[in-house]
Amino acid sequence: xxxxxxxxxxxxxxxxxxxxxxxxxxxxxxxxxxxxxxxxxxxxxxxxxxxxxxxxxxxxxxxxxxxxxxxxxxxxxxxxxxxxxxxxxxxxxxxxxxxxxxxxxxxxxxxxxxxxxxxxxxxxxxxxxxxxxxxxxxxxxxxxxxxxxxxxxxxxxxxxxxxxxxxxxxxxxxxxxxxxxxxxxxxxxxxxxxxxxxxxxxxxxxxxxxxxxxxxxxxxxxxxxxxxxxxxxxxxxxxxxxxxxxxxxxxxxxxxxxxxxxxxxxxx
Numbered sequence: 001x002x003x004x005x006x007x008x009x010x011x012x013x014x015x016x017x018x019x020x021x022x023x024x025x026x027x028x029x030x031x032x033x034x035x036x037x038x039x040x041x042x043x044x045x046x047x048x049x050x051x052x053x054x055x056x057x058x059x060x061x062x063x064x065x066x067x068x069x070x071x072x073x074x075x076x077x078x079x080x081x082x083x084x085x086x087x088x089x090x091x092x093x094x095x096x097x098x099x100x101x102x103x104x105x106x107x108x109x110x111x112x113x114x115x116x117x118x119x120x121x122x123x124x125x126x127x128x129x130x131x132x133x134x135x136x137x138x139x140x141x142x143x144x145x146x147x148x149x150x151x152x153x154x155x156x157x158x159x160x161x162x163x164x165x166x167x168x169x170x171x172x173x174x175x176x177x178x179x180x181x182x183x184x185x186x187x188x189x190x191x192x193x194x195x196x197x198x199x200x201x202x203x204x205x206x207x208x209x210x211x212x213x214x215x216x217x218x219x220x221x222x223x224x225x226x227x228x229x230x231x232x233x234x235x236x237x238x239x240x241x242x243x244x245x246x247x248x249x250x251x252x253x254x255x256x257x258x259x260x261x262x263x264x265x266x267x268x
Contacts (some may be wrong), residue, residue, distance in 0.1 A: 022180035037243040044111035045223065045248050048214025049215060050201025051186040052124045055132045058248070063186060065227055065244075066209040070098050070117065070166070079182050083112055083210070084166070088183070098181070100164040106189055107209040107233040114160035116187035123188060136184050139177070141169040186210075212239045225249040226246075 003009030031198055047056045051067055070084035081087075085096040090153045104112040125146045134147050141157025170177070189208050196206040204215040204225065212233050218225035227244040230238065 022078045036241050038241055039245040041244060042248050045221070046218060046225075047200045049204070049207050049218070051188050052129055052131045052133065053201065056193045062215060062227075063210075065213045066207075066230075067186040068104075068211045068233075069183075069186045070100075071178060071183055073179070074158070079178050083117075083187065087178055089158045090176075093175075094170045096168040096177060098166040098168075100166060102164055103232060103234040103259050104210060105234065106192075107174045107230050107232050109232055110189070110191075110208075112187055112210050113163045114166040115163070116189055117166050117185065118158050118160050120186060120188035121158050121192075122156050123193075125156055126153045134182050136180055139170045139172055139174045142173055143171075158195070164229070169171065206233060212236070213244065247268065250259070 001248045002168065003200070013092050042058050043241050044056070044062060046058045046059045046060055046062055048054050049062060049066070051063060054063060065105065068082045070082055071079045072082045074080045079087075081101075083100050083104045085101050086097075086099040088097050090097075098114075100112070100114055103112075106112055112152060113217050121137065121140070121232070123129050125140075127141055127147055127149050134143075138141055138147075141155070142151050142155045144150040146156050148154050157171075159169075161167055168177075182228075187210060194206045199206040201207060204218040207215065209215065211229060212230055212235070213227035214230045216226045216228050225246050227246065229239055229242050233239065
Protein backbone atom coordinates (compact mmCIF):
# COMPACT_ATOMS: atom_id res chain seq x y z
CA UNK A 1 0.00 0.00 0.00
CA UNK A 2 2.81 2.37 0.87
CA UNK A 3 4.36 1.86 -2.57
CA UNK A 4 1.05 2.66 -4.21
CA UNK A 5 0.73 5.86 -2.19
CA UNK A 6 4.17 6.98 -3.30
CA UNK A 7 3.28 6.23 -6.91
CA UNK A 8 0.06 8.19 -6.52
CA UNK A 9 1.84 11.04 -4.79
CA UNK A 10 4.24 11.52 -7.67
CA UNK A 11 1.43 11.61 -10.17
CA UNK A 12 1.04 15.23 -11.16
CA UNK A 13 4.63 16.05 -11.92
CA UNK A 14 6.91 13.05 -11.74
CA UNK A 15 4.84 9.96 -12.48
CA UNK A 16 2.25 9.21 -15.13
CA UNK A 17 -1.29 8.26 -14.22
CA UNK A 18 -0.64 5.01 -16.04
CA UNK A 19 2.07 4.09 -13.55
CA UNK A 20 -0.18 4.99 -10.64
CA UNK A 21 -3.06 2.86 -11.85
CA UNK A 22 -0.74 -0.04 -12.55
CA UNK A 23 0.64 0.20 -9.02
CA UNK A 24 -2.85 0.40 -7.57
CA UNK A 25 -4.05 -2.72 -9.34
CA UNK A 26 -0.78 -4.64 -8.92
CA UNK A 27 -0.97 -5.26 -12.65
CA UNK A 28 1.89 -5.37 -15.13
CA UNK A 29 -0.28 -4.04 -17.92
CA UNK A 30 1.30 -1.77 -20.50
CA UNK A 31 1.06 1.85 -19.28
CA UNK A 32 -0.14 2.86 -22.73
CA UNK A 33 -3.44 1.19 -21.89
CA UNK A 34 -4.18 3.86 -19.33
CA UNK A 35 -5.30 7.42 -19.80
CA UNK A 36 -3.19 10.12 -18.16
CA UNK A 37 -5.93 11.33 -15.86
CA UNK A 38 -6.83 11.11 -12.20
CA UNK A 39 -10.01 11.49 -10.17
CA UNK A 40 -9.43 13.08 -6.78
CA UNK A 41 -11.57 13.84 -3.75
CA UNK A 42 -11.15 17.04 -1.75
CA UNK A 43 -12.35 17.78 1.77
CA UNK A 44 -14.59 20.75 1.09
CA UNK A 45 -15.73 23.27 -1.47
CA UNK A 46 -13.26 25.73 -2.94
CA UNK A 47 -13.96 29.25 -1.65
CA UNK A 48 -11.93 31.31 -4.13
CA UNK A 49 -9.19 31.15 -6.74
CA UNK A 50 -7.98 34.65 -5.89
CA UNK A 51 -4.35 34.14 -4.86
CA UNK A 52 -4.42 37.01 -2.38
CA UNK A 53 -7.66 36.06 -0.62
CA UNK A 54 -7.57 32.29 -0.20
CA UNK A 55 -7.19 30.94 3.32
CA UNK A 56 -9.15 27.67 3.28
CA UNK A 57 -7.42 24.35 2.68
CA UNK A 58 -9.25 23.39 -0.51
CA UNK A 59 -8.50 26.71 -2.21
CA UNK A 60 -4.87 26.50 -1.13
CA UNK A 61 -4.64 22.98 -2.56
CA UNK A 62 -5.83 24.31 -5.90
CA UNK A 63 -3.31 27.14 -5.75
CA UNK A 64 -0.44 24.68 -5.38
CA UNK A 65 -1.20 23.25 -8.80
CA UNK A 66 -2.54 26.16 -10.83
CA UNK A 67 -0.07 28.81 -9.64
CA UNK A 68 3.66 28.87 -9.13
CA UNK A 69 5.49 31.27 -6.85
CA UNK A 70 9.11 32.33 -6.75
CA UNK A 71 10.04 29.00 -5.16
CA UNK A 72 8.40 25.79 -4.00
CA UNK A 73 9.05 23.21 -1.30
CA UNK A 74 10.02 19.77 -2.58
CA UNK A 75 9.31 16.30 -1.25
CA UNK A 76 12.03 16.57 1.37
CA UNK A 77 11.10 20.01 2.65
CA UNK A 78 13.82 21.71 0.62
CA UNK A 79 13.09 25.02 -1.09
CA UNK A 80 13.52 24.65 -4.86
CA UNK A 81 13.33 27.22 -7.69
CA UNK A 82 9.95 28.04 -9.15
CA UNK A 83 9.54 31.17 -11.26
CA UNK A 84 12.76 32.44 -9.68
CA UNK A 85 15.88 30.67 -10.88
CA UNK A 86 18.08 32.40 -8.29
CA UNK A 87 17.25 33.75 -4.81
CA UNK A 88 19.95 35.71 -2.97
CA UNK A 89 20.06 37.72 0.24
CA UNK A 90 22.42 40.53 1.24
CA UNK A 91 24.96 40.03 4.04
CA UNK A 92 22.84 42.04 6.47
CA UNK A 93 19.78 39.95 5.61
CA UNK A 94 17.70 42.98 4.66
CA UNK A 95 17.59 42.75 0.88
CA UNK A 96 16.40 39.78 -1.15
CA UNK A 97 16.93 39.62 -4.90
CA UNK A 98 15.16 37.14 -7.16
CA UNK A 99 16.08 36.46 -10.77
CA UNK A 100 13.04 35.28 -12.71
CA UNK A 101 13.07 32.79 -15.56
CA UNK A 102 12.33 34.32 -18.93
CA UNK A 103 10.16 31.45 -20.15
CA UNK A 104 7.53 31.71 -17.39
CA UNK A 105 4.11 32.50 -18.88
CA UNK A 106 0.50 32.94 -17.92
CA UNK A 107 -2.07 30.55 -19.36
CA UNK A 108 -3.02 33.20 -21.92
CA UNK A 109 0.53 33.21 -23.28
CA UNK A 110 1.59 36.50 -21.71
CA UNK A 111 4.91 36.56 -19.80
CA UNK A 112 5.10 36.39 -16.02
CA UNK A 113 7.24 39.32 -14.88
CA UNK A 114 8.61 40.84 -11.69
CA UNK A 115 5.77 43.35 -11.79
CA UNK A 116 3.28 40.52 -11.28
CA UNK A 117 4.94 39.72 -7.95
CA UNK A 118 5.13 43.40 -6.98
CA UNK A 119 1.44 43.87 -7.74
CA UNK A 120 0.54 40.71 -5.81
CA UNK A 121 2.32 41.74 -2.61
CA UNK A 122 0.98 45.29 -2.77
CA UNK A 123 -2.50 43.89 -3.21
CA UNK A 124 -2.09 41.57 -0.22
CA UNK A 125 -0.99 44.40 2.05
CA UNK A 126 -3.59 46.87 0.78
CA UNK A 127 -6.25 47.10 3.54
CA UNK A 128 -8.93 47.26 0.84
CA UNK A 129 -8.15 43.66 -0.13
CA UNK A 130 -8.76 42.42 3.42
CA UNK A 131 -6.27 39.63 2.87
CA UNK A 132 -5.56 37.27 5.74
CA UNK A 133 -2.06 36.72 4.35
CA UNK A 134 -0.81 40.09 5.60
CA UNK A 135 0.89 38.73 8.71
CA UNK A 136 3.33 36.75 6.58
CA UNK A 137 4.98 39.91 5.28
CA UNK A 138 5.06 42.32 8.22
CA UNK A 139 8.86 42.46 7.95
CA UNK A 140 8.71 44.03 4.49
CA UNK A 141 9.62 47.71 4.63
CA UNK A 142 6.57 49.93 5.34
CA UNK A 143 4.25 46.90 5.60
CA UNK A 144 2.65 47.84 8.96
CA UNK A 145 2.00 51.39 7.75
CA UNK A 146 0.45 50.14 4.50
CA UNK A 147 -1.81 47.68 6.32
CA UNK A 148 -2.90 50.45 8.71
CA UNK A 149 -3.75 52.71 5.79
CA UNK A 150 -1.10 55.26 6.77
CA UNK A 151 0.95 54.74 3.61
CA UNK A 152 0.19 53.82 0.02
CA UNK A 153 0.79 50.23 -1.15
CA UNK A 154 3.27 51.71 -3.63
CA UNK A 155 5.54 52.57 -0.69
CA UNK A 156 5.91 48.89 0.19
CA UNK A 157 9.49 47.61 0.13
CA UNK A 158 9.17 45.59 -3.06
CA UNK A 159 10.29 46.63 -6.53
CA UNK A 160 10.88 45.35 -10.04
CA UNK A 161 14.37 46.37 -11.14
CA UNK A 162 13.49 45.06 -14.57
CA UNK A 163 11.11 42.47 -16.03
CA UNK A 164 13.07 39.59 -14.56
CA UNK A 165 14.59 41.03 -11.38
CA UNK A 166 12.55 41.36 -8.19
CA UNK A 167 13.93 43.04 -5.05
CA UNK A 168 12.42 42.96 -1.55
CA UNK A 169 13.57 45.24 1.29
CA UNK A 170 13.04 44.07 4.89
CA UNK A 171 13.18 46.02 8.15
CA UNK A 172 14.91 43.12 9.91
CA UNK A 173 16.34 39.77 8.81
CA UNK A 174 13.86 36.91 8.36
CA UNK A 175 15.78 33.62 8.10
CA UNK A 176 12.75 31.78 6.69
CA UNK A 177 11.80 34.46 4.14
CA UNK A 178 12.78 32.25 1.21
CA UNK A 179 10.41 29.60 2.51
CA UNK A 180 7.63 32.19 2.64
CA UNK A 181 8.15 32.84 -1.06
CA UNK A 182 7.49 29.15 -1.60
CA UNK A 183 4.26 28.96 0.35
CA UNK A 184 2.04 32.00 -0.06
CA UNK A 185 3.41 34.52 -2.54
CA UNK A 186 2.04 33.81 -6.00
CA UNK A 187 2.14 36.30 -8.87
CA UNK A 188 -1.05 38.13 -9.86
CA UNK A 189 -1.78 39.59 -13.27
CA UNK A 190 -2.92 43.17 -12.75
CA UNK A 191 -4.33 43.09 -16.27
CA UNK A 192 -6.55 40.13 -15.38
CA UNK A 193 -7.73 41.72 -12.12
CA UNK A 194 -8.75 44.87 -13.97
CA UNK A 195 -10.38 42.86 -16.76
CA UNK A 196 -12.58 40.73 -14.50
CA UNK A 197 -13.10 43.22 -11.67
CA UNK A 198 -15.18 41.83 -8.80
CA UNK A 199 -15.53 38.52 -10.67
CA UNK A 200 -11.79 37.86 -10.44
CA UNK A 201 -11.20 34.54 -8.69
CA UNK A 202 -14.90 33.68 -8.39
CA UNK A 203 -14.84 31.05 -11.16
CA UNK A 204 -12.31 29.21 -13.31
CA UNK A 205 -12.99 31.39 -16.34
CA UNK A 206 -12.28 34.62 -14.47
CA UNK A 207 -8.60 33.82 -13.94
CA UNK A 208 -5.25 33.28 -15.58
CA UNK A 209 -2.80 30.69 -14.28
CA UNK A 210 0.96 30.20 -14.31
CA UNK A 211 1.26 26.76 -12.71
CA UNK A 212 1.40 23.26 -14.21
CA UNK A 213 -2.39 23.12 -14.49
CA UNK A 214 -5.34 25.41 -15.23
CA UNK A 215 -8.70 25.17 -13.51
CA UNK A 216 -11.74 24.54 -15.72
CA UNK A 217 -15.41 24.16 -14.94
CA UNK A 218 -15.42 25.56 -11.42
CA UNK A 219 -18.33 28.02 -11.22
CA UNK A 220 -17.89 29.14 -7.64
CA UNK A 221 -20.44 26.78 -6.11
CA UNK A 222 -20.32 23.42 -7.92
CA UNK A 223 -18.85 20.26 -6.42
CA UNK A 224 -16.93 18.98 -9.44
CA UNK A 225 -14.38 20.58 -11.76
CA UNK A 226 -11.16 19.79 -13.57
CA UNK A 227 -7.53 20.74 -13.67
CA UNK A 228 -6.04 20.50 -17.14
CA UNK A 229 -2.41 20.59 -18.15
CA UNK A 230 -1.22 24.14 -18.80
CA UNK A 231 0.39 24.18 -22.23
CA UNK A 232 2.12 27.47 -21.43
CA UNK A 233 3.80 26.18 -18.28
CA UNK A 234 7.59 26.42 -18.65
CA UNK A 235 8.14 22.89 -17.31
CA UNK A 236 5.18 21.20 -19.00
CA UNK A 237 7.30 18.33 -20.34
CA UNK A 238 7.61 17.03 -16.77
CA UNK A 239 3.88 17.26 -16.03
CA UNK A 240 2.71 13.72 -16.75
CA UNK A 241 -1.01 14.02 -16.11
CA UNK A 242 -3.28 15.70 -18.64
CA UNK A 243 -6.36 15.97 -16.41
CA UNK A 244 -7.33 15.82 -12.75
CA UNK A 245 -11.06 15.33 -12.18
CA UNK A 246 -12.03 16.87 -8.85
CA UNK A 247 -14.93 15.86 -6.64
CA UNK A 248 -15.78 17.67 -3.41
CA UNK A 249 -17.49 15.88 -0.54
CA UNK A 250 -17.58 15.82 3.26
CA UNK A 251 -14.43 14.77 5.07
CA UNK A 252 -16.21 11.74 6.54
CA UNK A 253 -16.69 10.35 3.04
CA UNK A 254 -13.21 11.00 1.70
CA UNK A 255 -11.56 8.10 -0.05
CA UNK A 256 -7.98 9.20 0.32
CA UNK A 257 -6.89 11.31 3.35
CA UNK A 258 -4.08 13.06 1.50
CA UNK A 259 -3.68 16.63 0.32
CA UNK A 260 -3.33 17.48 -3.36
CA UNK A 261 -0.11 19.23 -2.47
CA UNK A 262 1.34 15.86 -1.58
CA UNK A 263 0.18 14.54 -4.93
CA UNK A 264 2.10 17.21 -6.75
CA UNK A 265 5.27 17.20 -4.65
CA UNK A 266 5.34 13.56 -3.58
CA UNK A 267 5.37 11.96 -0.17
CA UNK A 268 8.40 12.03 2.09
